[in-house]
Amino acid sequence: MAEKTNCKYVLKAEGLVKVYGTTVKTEVLHGLNFSVKSGEFTSIIGYSGSGKSTLLNILGALDVPTEGRILFCGEDYGKMKPDELADFRNKNLGFIFQFHHLLPEFTAIENVLIPTWISGVSGHQREKMNRRAEELLEMVGLKAFIHNKSTDLSGGQQQRVAIARALINDPTILLGDEPTGNLDTETTDQIYDLFRKINQTYGTTLIMVTHNDQIAKRSDRIIELIDGRIHSDREKAEETRADVG
Amino acid sequence: MNFELKVALRFLKDGRGQTVFILLGIAVGVAVQVFINTLIAGLQIDLVNQTVGKSPHVWMVGQSSYEAALAANEDANYFRGNFEALTSPLKNWENIETILGSRTDLTAIVPVAEGSAFLIRTEETVPVVIKGMDIADADGIYGISESIVSGTASPGGDQILIGSGIASDYNLEIGDIVTLTIPGIRNQNYTIGGIFSLGSVTDDTWVVMRLSQAQKFLGLGSDVSKIEMQVADVYSAETIGGELQARFSGASVNNWIENNTSLLAALNSQSMSSLIIQIFVLFSITLGIASVLAVSVVQKSKQIGILKAMGTKDRQVSRIFLFQGAMMGVLGALAGGGMGVGMVRMFLWGTSLETGTPLFPLTIEWVRIVVILSIVVASSTLAAVIPARRSLKLNPVEVIRNG
Structure with a gap:
């Protein structure tokens, strides 16, 4: 397995607490501590309301913890300015959401390219990125749909475009919030295979919040949250880890 | 193309119906501005031209004969035959003419x-x-x-x-x-x-x-x-008259403006009402754009949330809305400018149908039109400021959570 970074632990959560509300306070996360190894495929499972989406948003630098901190290869998110955080998300993180969230105004390949537009690639870089977007769409099996409006694609196709988009800037970590939540079993299987392929080909660290046991069981590590606490943290032995089918 | 511009353009293109309506609104407003502006300017030029076109703007006479007589303390003969000579003649007028001749x-x-x-x-x-x-x-x-x-x-x-x-x-x-x-x-x-x-x-x-x-x-x-x-x-007749009066203290200098105060007052109030109409038209254009964009911020909140999650900076997001305002302003202003010029041509054509010459001449002053269009584009961009600021408050987490 190729690894993207030199640091062993790509993410470290230290004493994460999240409280919502100001008058009526609801503590959603109660001091979580864990580390994610570079190149690891982690699933976060738990009942709804267990705090797994909140955790993912904090790991993805979309939300800030009330207490505690997140270190990315030793660098504290909390010390970055808003613009630096935006740049950081653009370059190091890829997001895949349950409702795929493509921009309906753009075609499949344009959606994939948007993260490169945000960071402002120019000149021959742009050509290179266009080719990369095409390759990624080919990898997710959508070569024939490159120039389709995103609204003309099926749910599974849209989710695959979203995966290609999350990969375009070659992120260190791919974060998924119920990425197969509204897909059928067969498509879910295909998406899982894709994740595993990405994990193995690019050495991307994957952190997926999921309800789906099939996905969870096939990942390297399962963190189970119950009521905002880590209930179990199981790692598979290296030799039993699934290979790409 | 710049990323923000690309997204702004696509948002406008996607909301086609909405965009066309607001563009029409801007265009009609601008057309009215261009037309009223040209009409009032033409009317005023025509009125002033009729009033003073073929008459002196400034004139210099000798001192009042009565004052001259008083000054000389003599029973001056300021009657010429049966006619009262109200002013005394201008002496040495060739010298005065030479001095006046040097003024451009x-x-x-x-x-x-x-x-x-x-x-x-x-x-x-x-x-x-x-x-x-x-x-x-x-x-x-x-x-x-x-x-x-x-x-x-x-x-x-x-x-x-x-x-x-x-x-x-x-x-x-x-x-x-x-x-x-x-x-x-x-x-x-x-x-x-x-x-x-x-x-x-x-x-x-x-x-x-x-x-x-x-x-x-x-x-x-x-x-x-x-x-x-x-x-x-x-x-400038009043100013020039004043200068001449100061230069030639022995003479009495008058100008057309002093003699036509009521005409000028009428022209002024006409200009003022035209200005007020234009300000209100501009105001409603600005409000129209602001409201369309405010709605658009809500409509596009999902897209904005996703763009932010992917690393779009706040200032880039607000620029998307500013560009939308500016683009609507530019397109609306250009269309409206064309419509306004068309209305002026229609007016000239329509009023000349019976007599062969228009009611009064109108000249399309491009500088004036460019000024109007620039003001419209500037206020359209300004109209986008509030929606742009609202877009800053959008939290990607909220948008993503709510699907």
């Missing part, structure tokens, strides 16, 4: 020997105004040469020019001999050399002769009654 803001300088007299034709006695002036000079203000309806424009010997009103009222023709009289002072016979029609009341009262003829007839010697002037910019 004066377009015409006409020394005039002017006085009242009667024109006697058989039994009829007609009150007339004697205007003695060099015809070539006078053309600078009155355009006499081009207004001659019969006879000559350059009277020689005992020839004089009379207005077409006098000619038709008293059956006078070229070659007729008439008597001009200042009762108790002078009777003199003249031959009618030409008849002019200036198209104003002066056609019924004016008798125009050479300066030297008039000086002799009116008993002015080598003096003139006044110097009439036109200025390049009619509205």
